Amino acid sequence: xxxxxLLPLKIxxxxxxxxxxxxxxxxxxxxxxVLVMVLLNVLAQTRGVEKKIADLHAAEAALADKTGPLLSxxxxxxxxxxxxxxxxxxxxxxxxxxxxxDELANVVQDDMWLTKLLSERQAGKKRLVLTLEGxxxxxxxxxxxxxxxxxxxxxxxxxxxxLNETQRGNRSQVQFKxxxxxxEVLPMEASEEKEK
Numbered sequence: 285x286x287x288x289x290l291l292p293l294k295i296x297x298x299x300x301x302x303x304x305x306x307x308x309x310x311x312x313x314x315x316x317x318v319l320v321m322v323l324l325n326v327l328a329q330t331r332g333v334e335k336k337i338a339d340l341h342a343a344e345a346a347l348a349d350k351t352g353p354l355l356s357x358x359x360x361x362x363x364x365x366x367x368x369x370x371x372x373x374x375x376x377x378x379x380x381x382x383x384x385x386d387e388l389a390n391v392v393q394d395d396m397w398l399t400k401l402l403s404e405r406q407a408g409k410k411r412l413v414l415t416l417e418g419x420x421x422x423x424x425x426x427x428x429x430x431x432x433x434x435x436x437x438x439x440x441x442x443x444x445x446x447l448n449e450t451q452r453g454n455r456s457q458v459q460f461k462x463x464x465x466x467x468e469v470l471p472m473e474a475s476e477e478k479e480k
Contacts, residue, residue: 380412383438384466388416391432396420412466414439420458423447430462439464 392398400417420426426447433442446461 380466380468383468384414387436387438391429391436393420393425393429395422396425396429411468414464414466415445415461416464417459417461420460421455423449423458426458426460433462433464438467440467441465 388398388401396418397420398416398418400415402415404413404415405411406413420429426444430442430444433439442462442464444460444462446459448459450457450459
């Protein structure tokens with residue numbers, strides 16, 4: 285069958301343009317509807333996530349009173365571990381201090397007294413450095429004490445750092461300060477063992 289369009293050319297072109305615009309409007313409307321639906325979906329997902337976050341905050345607040353004691357216990361456990369390590373190190377060094385104090389008691393002179401004993405472990409060394417302060421009635425006693433320390437098997441590198449004569453009432457006294465190394469090798473600390 286044969287169709288003949290009897291409409292003038294101008295009307296036929298206008299009808300084609302109107303049809304094109306109609307299709308464009310329909311396509312735009314569909315795109316707008318799809319965008320609105322996507323937006324509504326995103327908003328619904330956002331609300332869902334916000335609700336989950338709010339639930340998590342509520343659960344966290346409910347657990348806060350329970351987690352507080354646990355955190356406190358964890359901190360106390362860290363302190364206990366540090367104290368155990370310190371006690372272990374001091375227990376290893378205890379026999380050393382007994383030797384040091386016994387030897388000092390053996391070499392100290394009758395007319396002198398010791399007022400301060402400080403120790404430090406020099407970084408990277410396994411020997412103990414001792415700083416000793418005291419007083420005596422005579423410089424000769426200090427000299428004899430230094431000689432006894434130098435002749436001792438327990439101390440090395442004995443050096444006199446200060447010697448001051450002071451007047452106490454009607455008597456003069458001598459204050460002294462000296463440094464020396466303990467001759468024995470100290471036990472290694474845990475940090476030194478890890479380095480090896």
